[in-house]
Amino acid sequence: MPPFTSPYLTAESTAMTVAIILFIIAAIFIVRSVKVVPQQNAWVVERLGKYHGTLTPGLNFLVPFIDRVAYRHSLKEIPLDVPSQVCITRDNTQLQVDGILYFQVTDPMRASYGSSNYIVAVTQLAQTSLRSVIGKLELDKTFEERDIINAQVVHAIDEAALNWGVKVLRYEIKDLTPPKEILLAMQAQITAEREKRALIAASEGRRQEQINIATGEREAFIARSEGEKQAALNNAQGEAGAIVAVAEATAQAIERIAQAIRQPGGEQAVQLKVAEKAVDAYSRVATEAKTTLVVPSNMTEVGTLISSARKMVQTHRAD
Numbered sequence: 042m043p044p045f046t047s048p049y050l051t052a053e054s055t056a057m058t059v060a061i062i063l064f065i066i067a068a069i070f071i072v073r074s075v076k077v078v079p080q081q082n083a084w085v086v087e088r089l090g091k092y093h094g095t096l097t098p099g100l101n102f103l104v105p106f107i108d109r110v111a112y113r114h115s116l117k118e119i120p121l122d123v124p125s126q127v128c129i130t131r132d133n134t135q136l137q138v139d140g141i142l143y144f145q146v147t148d149p150m151r152a153s154y155g156s157s158n159y160i161v162a163v164t165q166l167a168q169t170s171l172r173s174v175i176g177k178l179e180l181d182k183t184f185e186e187r188d189i190i191n192a193q194v195v196h197a198i199d200e201a202a203l204n205w206g207v208k209v210l211r212y213e214i215k216d217l218t219p220p221k222e223i224l225l226a227m228q229a230q231i232t233a234e235r236e237k238r239a240l241i242a243a244s245e246g247r248r249q250e251q252i253n254i255a256t257g258e259r260e261a262f263i264a265r266s267e268g269e270k271q272a273a274l275n276n277a278q279g280e281a282g283a284i285v286a287v288a289e290a291t292a293q294a295i296e297r298i299a300q301a302i303r304q305p306g307g308e309q310a311v312q313l314k315v316a317e318k319a320v321d322a323y324s325r326v327a328t329e330a331k332t333t334l335v336v337p338s339n340m341t342e343v344g345t346l347i348s349s350a351r352k353m354v355q356t357h358r359a360d
Contacts, residue, residue, distance in 0.1 A: 073105040083149040085112040095149050112153040114146045118210060121160065123167045125216075128175035130183060136175060137218040140194075142167050143210040144202070151206025159205040163198065167212065170197035180219065187214050 077100055078084050084096040088108050096110070103109075125139040144163055146152045156162045174193045175183060183190065194212045202209050219227070 070105045074103050076101045076103060076110065081116045083114045083116055083146070084110045085114070085149050085153045087111040092150060092154065112149070114149045114152055116146055116149075118143055118145045121164060121167075123164055123171075123212075126168050126172070128172045130175055130178060130180045132179045134180045134223055135220055136180070136183060137216070138171060138175065138214060139216040139218075140167070140171065140212060140214045142198075142212050145208050145210060146206060147208045148206030151204065153206075155205040159202075159207050162205060163202060163207060163209070166198050166201055167194060170194045171212075173197070180223070183217060187217075190214060 076084065076096060078096045078098045080098045082098060084101075086093045086096060086103065086108050088104070092111075093108060121142045121144060123140045123142050125137055128136045128138050130136060142163065146159075152159055171190075171194050174190050174197075178186065178190070191212045191214060195209050198212070199209045218224075
């Protein structure tokens with residue numbers, strides 16, 4: 042005999058099952074129709090396989106089973122490591138170049154449909170643009186003009202990336218590595234240049250030293266000559282002063298002698314003085330000339346002179 046089943050229990054179970062099914066369907070509809078987009082993100086919506094719109098950050102509603110989110114894009118600035126590659130410079134030198142690219146999605150619709158993979162496209166374009174820019178420069182210029190290289194690469198990529206909804210912000214070269222032989226040659230060149238600068242500096246120092254010595258000697262010679270000139274002028278002035286003083290003294294003596302001669306007995310005093318000088322002169326001559334004595338031819342005048350001198354002396358003593 043089959044178990045007894047109440048018709049009320051069967052109806053309740055059926056109603057509960059239907060409610061559960063309806064709840065699940067409602068949850069599915071809610072999940073597929075309500076979309077919350079995070080900040081700095083953009084979601085591209087397709088309706089029946091065709092672009093319908095772009096969802097902005099916040100709460101958004103879709104038509105279930107008709108609309109779907111086809112692409113999700115981040116609007117933040119994205120750093121992209123460009124793989125290292127070998128570039129050839131204008132003077133046929135190989136360089137290993139490693140760089141990093143910064144870009145940002147500005148048009149989600151173009152980023153979704155403009156390229157199948159805009160990241161790969163930007164990476165490849167960055168490599169080809171870098172090879173083209175490096176090929177126009179010589180080896181030494183590649184190390185000196187990194188900013189110019191970066192700017193030219195960004196300009197070349199940015200023109201093509203507009204169709205992909207991407208804005209290239211900047212490109213930076215992380216490393217430039219020449220071959221080992223070139224690197225050794227560059228180091229030798231740097232060493233030689235530094236040695237050259239050291240030699241030039243030493244020679245300039247010696248040159249300046251010689252100039253300073255010559256200048257010092259010239260200034261010392263000028264100073265000595267100026268001193269000698271001043272000393273000669275001082276000596277000349279002293280001698281001139283002495284001559285003037287002697288002349289003035291002589292003039293004064295002569296003037297006094299003349300005055301004395303004009304006095305009474307002055308002439309006789311002069312004769313006496315002359316006689317004394319004559320006697321002294323003949324006395325020295327007689328003393329110094331041992332074998333020969335030279336006397337004047339007119340001895341009477343000498344005798345008269347001497348006698349006059351003796352008389353004047355005696356008269357002077359008597360007085």
